[in-house]
Amino acid sequence: MALQLPAELWLKVFSFLSWRDKLSMRCTCSYFRHLLDKSRPLWRGFSVVLQNLSRYNRSFWRSLAQRHVGNVLLRSGKRKHLKQLHAWLPSLCGLRLDDWREGGVDDLRLFRQLQRLSVTSCSIPLRNLDFLFPLSQQLTQLSLCNVQLTCSASHLLATVGQLTCLTSLLLHHDGSLRVPSLSGVLAHLSELTHLSWTMITYRTLPHDFFSPAHHTGDAALQLLDLQLLNYDAVVTQETLQPLSRLRSLSVFHLYSVPGPTCHLQTWLTSLPHLTNLSIHGECLFPPFVFVYLSISLMSAYSIGGHPLASYADFLPTSLLSLTLCVDLQPNDLRVVSARAPQLEHLHLEPWSSSSDLIRLLPQLFPHLKTLRIRHQHVSDDDFLQLQRLRRLDTLEVLDSYYRPDPSDPSRVIFEPSPRLLRLTSDLQRLTNHRVRVITSSHGDLLSCHCV
Structure with a gap:
């Protein structure tokens, strides 16, 4: 039957499949495996996780090479693994090293087309960052998350400052790294548009914190997207002047009882043209622990950052996308609706129950196109009222x-419940399948899990 249809038709059918379904189709017969492996466009953006490379045979490596896999997450790797990886996939453009097992990564110079590099969760300290020098003219994205560095902050900044092609820089650490200001490194990264930085060591940001040394007056940075982790620092409007081009701001609050002043008011007043805002009140427990906690217990421990009411009146009217993982009440959403009437994308994840909030969304945010919510404590009727969001896709x-x-709350099954499957089916039927419902999503393989 398969041979009776032209290959072009099968490739068109395969183009609608998910990565998992494509891999399943490969296993059905040698003809489909040949078609899929030889069609490079079908695998554009495909990523693979590798660990213990000795278990992979030549046939496995050949299949990856045929698909021109461009992104790899290598777990618990060593120098010899990089050489093996380069032998089969020399054209890698994205690589994440998770739990790297040696003190250096010198063999990265083998990958002449590597543009995205992420180093995460290393138990063995990196002696220095000299392995980045050969990549200085090719790296566009660099992520260092939960990595032990024995080098000084000055060495770190000097090395990163030579990566002049960077458009994205992420540095997340435990507070052991003391960098008084970002002005020095930003002076050399003229192409940088995305910055994600841990702020746990800062109590007050100096007026030149974001000001490159060679800039004068109110010269603006190219930054469009800024993420601040463990944030609880005092800031002034003068400090924020170089960020006038910023369009996206994400703040992950430090786990602490908030002080009397909500510093977000200063940020929002100084950045009136934001289109994307994400506010996360940090909690004592990691996200997966929430599954085992009651709503009341979650609220008791979720005290990082101020409630939405403290800064809702300062939200820019230009907002199109908003993420709220904070303490909020129904009246707060009404204020948000008045401040951001054209909101198109909403991620709503309050620390308390969202049962009283979901029913308000069609009335308050009629322009929503995408919505992310929790459903456990939302009634069936309120969930199905989302059909009234006429632009939701x-x-x-x-x-x-x-x-x-x-009777056994410790037993949890991590897949959609029968109730959720029924609700999503009903919602799709009521919207004539206009709304696509996602119950499991996968982020960028090269990204860390902090944001």
């Missing part, structure tokens, strides 16, 4: 798990 449910036995 994508709904992502963030808590697609359930407890099959109410």
Whole structure:
């Protein structure tokens, strides 16, 4: 049957499949495996996770090479693994080293087309960052997350400052790195548009914190997207002047009882042209622990950052995308609706129950195109009222798990519950399948899990 249809038709069918379904189709017969492996466009953007490379045979490596895999996450790797990886996939453009097992990564120079590099969760300290020098004219994205560095902050900044092609820089650490200001490194990264930085060591940001040394007056940076982790620092409007071009701001609050002043008011007043805002109140527990906690207990421990009411009146009217993982009440959403009437993308994840909030969304945010919510404590009627969002095309449910036995709360199944499957089916029927419902999403393989 398969041979009776032209290959072009099968390739068109395969183009609609997910990565998992494509891999499943490869296993059905040698003809489909040949078609899929030889069609490079079908695998554009495909990423693969590799660990213990000795278990992979030549046939496996050949299949990856035929698909021109461009992004790899290598777990628990060593120098010899990089050489093996280069032998089969010399044209890698993206590489993440998770739990790297040696003190240096010198063999990265073998990858002449590498543009995206991420080093995460290394238990063995990196002696220095000299391995970045050969990549200085090719790297456009660099991520260092939960990496032990024995080098000084000055060496770090001097090395990163030579990566003049960087458009994205992410540095997340435990507070051991003391960098008084970002002005020095920003002076050399003229192409940088995305910056993600840990702020745990800062209590007050100096007026020149973001000001490149060679800039004078109110010269603006090229930064469009800024993420601040563990943030709880005092800031002034003068400090924020170089960020006038910023369009996206994400603040992950430090886990602490907030002080009397909400510093977000200063940020929002100084950046009136933001189109994307994400506010996350940090919690004592990592996200996966929430599954086992009651709503009341979650609220008791979720005290990082101020409640939405403290800064809702300062939200820019230019907002199109908003993420709220904070303490908020129904009246706060009404203020948000008045301040950002054209909102198109909303991620709503309050620390308390969202049961009283979901029913308000069609009335308050009629222009929504994408929505991310939790559903566990939302009634069926309120969930199905989302059909009234006439422009909604994508709904992502963030808590697609359930407890099959109410008497055993420790047993959790991480897949959509029968109730959720029924609700999503009903919603799609009511919207004539206009709304795409996502119950499990996968982020960028090269990204860390902090944001």
